[in-house]
Amino acid sequence: QFKLVASGGGLVQPGGSLGLSCAASGFRLGPHILGWFRQAPGKEREGVSCITARSDGTTYAESVKGRFTISRDNDNDTAYLQMTSLKPEDSGVYYCAVLWDPFASLCTADYDMGRYEFRGQGTQVTVST
Numbered sequence: 698q699f700k701l702v703a704s705g706g707g708l709v710q711p712g713g714s715l716g717l718s719c720a721a722s723g724f725r726l727g728p729h730i731l732g733w734f735r736q737a738p739g740k741e742r743e744g745v746s747c748i749t750a751r752s753d754g755t756t757y758a759e760s761v762k763g764r765f766t767i768s769r770d771n772d773n774d775t776a777y778l779q780m781t782s783l784k785p786e787d788s789g790v791y792y793c794a795v796l797w798d799p800f801a802s803l804c805t806a807d808y809d810m811g812r813y814e815f816r817g818q819g820t821q822v823t824v825s826t
Contacts, residue, residue: 699723699816703793706820714781717820719793721774729795731769731776732806732813735822737789744806745791746778750799756806761787783824792819 705717719731732747746757746767755767764783769776776793794813796804806813 701793701795701815701817703791703817703820706791706822708823708825709783710826711784711824713783713824714779715783715822717778717780717791717793717822719776719778721795724774725771726769726774726776726795727771728797728799730798730801730804730813731767732794732796732804732810733767733776733778734792734794734806734810734813734815735787735789736792736819737786740789742792742810744808744810747804747806748776749801749804751802754801754803756804758807780822783822785824788822788824790819790821793817 700722702720733745734742736742748755748767764781766779794815796813
């Protein structure tokens with residue numbers, strides 16, 4: 698069964714940090730672009746960040762630039778999202794998803810969201826006092 702397991706969410710105070718992980722199960726992460734997305738209650742899902750298969754291209758939403766860092770470890774079929782200086786508006790369910798493209802040197806999360814495959818449940822991030 699092909700799955701993506703997102704983990705690492707939790708409750709954190711504003712200004713704090715969290716590290717999310719996304720583990721691929723049943724398939725190899727390597728040939729895929731990996732994207733992180735989030736959805737807050739009552740809002741549409743939005744793209745947060747993405748990283749190409751060879752880690753030669755990354756993209757971040759303007760709202761998280763300079764605060765979030767995406768990375769991946771293809772040998773261990775895992776991707777990461779390190780989040781710092783968290784704000785209440787960063788709260789939501791965070792999902793990881795994949796888009797098969799082993800050769801792309803660029804990626805987008807928002808514009809290509811419909812092409813990504815969401816293969817698992819997300820992890821809840823709550824930024825609050």
